[in-house]
Amino acid sequence: MxxxxxxxxxxxxxxxxxxxxxxxxxxxxxxxxxxxxxxxxxxxxxxxxxxxxxSNRKKSTFFSLLRRNESSEVRQHRIENKLEFVEGEMHMLRADVDRLEVERQSLEENLRTL
Structure with a gap:
């Protein structure tokens, strides 16, 4: 500053x-x-x-709080990465569900014609 x-x-x-x-x-x-x-x-x-x-006590407290803040930021970043991964997995699963639904409808259509 x-x-x-x-x-x-x-x-x-x-x-x-x-x-x-x-x-x-x-x-x-x-x-x-x-x-x-x-x-x-x-x-x-x-x-x-x-x-x-x-004082040494204040320095120790300062660095302890700084480390705690940094570790919170690291945890937040890790959680954000997991969230992105899970959202990607959900997107792929939705695509699979859509594909399976089309396949189910096709099989039902084939079954009716038989």
């Missing part, structure tokens, strides 16, 4: 800082101010944390 900071923070080049969120293992979800040109390689490396350090 990156957005312009509302305050009067400026980097070493005098450019308004941007508010960013860290997603590193050491500082997940922790916000900081930085030079807007950092990613372009032309930034001045200005950096200032907004949030206080994160």
């Amino acid at each position: 990156e957005k312009e900071f509302d305050g009067d923070c400026r980097c070493y080049y005098g450019v308004h800082c941007v508010l960013k969120t860290s997603w590193t293992d050491e500082n997940p979800g922790r916000m900081f101010l930085g030079c807007p040109n950092y990613r372009d390689g032309g930034g001045c490396n200005y950096f200032d944390w907004i949030d206080p350090p994160i």
Whole structure:
């Protein structure tokens, strides 16, 4: 996440800082101010944390919730794939039923003529 900071923070080049969120293992979800040109390689490396350090307990909880969310997404994807497979099977079975119905009608017609 990156957005312009509302305050009067400026980097070493005098450019308004941007508010960013860290997603590193050491500082997940922790916000900081930085030079807007950092990613372009032309930034001045200005950096200032907004949030206080994160306790190990909060980090553990954060990553546990992240894993739980990811596993839910994986389960949802697996269920969606199974649903597509079952729908395909149902389509093929309906086609078989239609074919068998036509064959049954043909056999009944032959039986009547005999």
